[in-house]
Amino acid sequence: MSRFWSPVVHDLTPYVPGEQPKLANLVKLNTNENPYPPSPRVQAAIHAELGQDADRLKLYPDPTGSQLKDAVGRHFGVPPEWVFVGNSSDEVLAHAFQALLKHDKPLLFPDITYSFYPVYCGLYGIDFETIALSEEFAIRVDDYLARGAANIGGVIFPNPNAPTGRLLSLDEIARLAAALPDAPIVVDEAYIDFGGLDVIPTAVTLVRQHPNILVTQTLSKSRSLAGLRVGFAIGQPELIEALTRVKDSFNSYPLDRLALVGASAAMDDEAWFQQTRRQVIASRNALSAGLAALGFEVLPSAANFVFARHPDRDAVALAAALRARSIIVRHFKAARIDQFLRITVGTEAQCELLLEALKEIVA
Ligand SMILES: *Cc1c(COP(=O)(O)O)cnc(C)c1O
Numbered sequence: 001m002s003r004f005w006s007p008v009v010h011d012l013t014p015y016v017p018g019e020q021p022k023l024a025n026l027v028k029l030n031t032n033e034n035p036y037p038p039s040p041r042v043q044a045a046i047h048a049e050l051g052q053d054a055d056r057l058k059l060y061p062d063p064t065g066s067q068l069k070d071a072v073g074r075h076f077g078v079p080p081e082w083v084f085v086g087n088s089s090d091e092v093l094a095h096a097f098q099a100l101l102k103h104d105k106p107l108l109f110p111d112i113t114y115s116f117y118p119v120y121c122g123l124y125g126i127d128f129e130t131i132a133l134s135e136e137f138a139i140r141v142d143d144y145l146a147r148g149a150a151n152i153g154g155v156i157f158p159n160p161n162a163p164t165g166r167l168l169s170l171d172e173i174a175r176l177a178a179a180l181p182d183a184p185i186v187v188d189e190a191y192i193d194f195g196g197l198d199v200i201p202t203a204v205t206l207v208r209q210h211p212n213i214l215v216t217q218t219l220s221k222s223r224s225l226a227g228l229r230v231g232f233a234i235g236q237p238e239l240i241e242a243l244t245r246v247k248d249s250f251n252s253y254p255l256d257r258l259a260l261v262g263a264s265a266a267m268d269d270e271a272w273f274q275q276t277r278r279q280v281i282a283s284r285n286a287l288s289a290g291l292a293a294l295g296f297e298v299l300p301s302a303a304n305f306v307f308a309r310h311p312d313r314d315a316v317a318l319a320a321a322l323r324a325r326s327i328i329v330r331h332f333k334a335a336r337i338d339q340f341l342r343i344t345v346g347t348e349a350q351c352e353l354l355l356e357a358l359k360e361i362v363a
Helices: 040-050 066-076 089-100 116-124 141-145 170-179 237-247 257-268 270-293 315-324 348-362
Strands: 083-086 107-110 128-131 154-158 185-188 213-218 231-234 305-309 341-344
Touching: 040 257, 066 083, 066 231, 066 257, 083 089, 083 237, 089 116, 089 154, 089 185, 089 213, 089 231, 089 237, 116 128, 141 170, 170 185, 231 237, 257 270, 270 305, 270 348, 315 341, 315 348
Parallel strands: 107 128, 107 154, 154 185, 185 213
Antiparallel strands: 083 231, 213 231, 305 341
16 A cells, blocks of 8 residues: 555555576476477577577567467468557556457356456456356356346456366357457457367357357467467457557557567467477366376366366365475365365476376275
């Protein structure tokens, strides 16, 4: 508390990110980073941008990020005018809250979801209501529609949801968007690239038909670039313009030169992307099976993490026992999920270390 603070600051409850401990030899399975390095083309592109003497850094970057918009557009087969780029998908989401989700009627999102959403509502003064997930932790579109279209200002949810990992089908997302034609629907696809082996079930395929759908994605997870801070959104130009208006009222250059060239190179390396995401999917499926064999209940995951509980071992005690073995996972002190652990899918070796440790702990 300080008399110097703007009033809104007194009432903020900031988001708490997972810890980034500065310890060596940690098996870090707590913040859903990719265990594999980014495409080698990222480093090459950043080196090329730096050049001999980093002289280019004296110049501002392209404020429109057109190189990256082109690369994202190529990957998805959409025009660059349908793409918005930002300094992380958290920033893109923040702009979406301010630009598209603040209305007289409440914004709806799941009771168990990405904990940044209520934080943005607090920051921007957005009225919201949460809709309970089913007993099986699934999003039920009918529970949203039951509020009545006239009473809904907008809807946002991650797909797959976080921290449950459960996927909502594209048919259900289309049904929601069609039933709420006047409400923006933001689909936060931070983990969607782990959602299918041959076909990635992205709602980008719905944006031509549904002018109210905005899809956000990040390069932090499936492109192994959490440290570069790059995210984007795809939607019809009417939605993109709202984001651009907010961005240009906030920071004209959210993406620096190194981020623009590095992210563009990552988007263009399809082979690296396919190989690493498939490896993570394979490890996730093996990890889920391994946990089930140890007696855990594991929610079906379409993400690069699994959400699991043991019927007779306390989650906090399990996390502490893992930490004593230098393995860190994420626990959320929240209603309905406080007996679950969210475990990031690591390399095969890391997953094996985790399973061996849990085997000892639950024995
Ligand atoms: C990780 C995550 C993000 C944020 O990604 P950044 O681009 O690293 O900010 C957004 N939404 C969900 C659900 C996430 O888990």
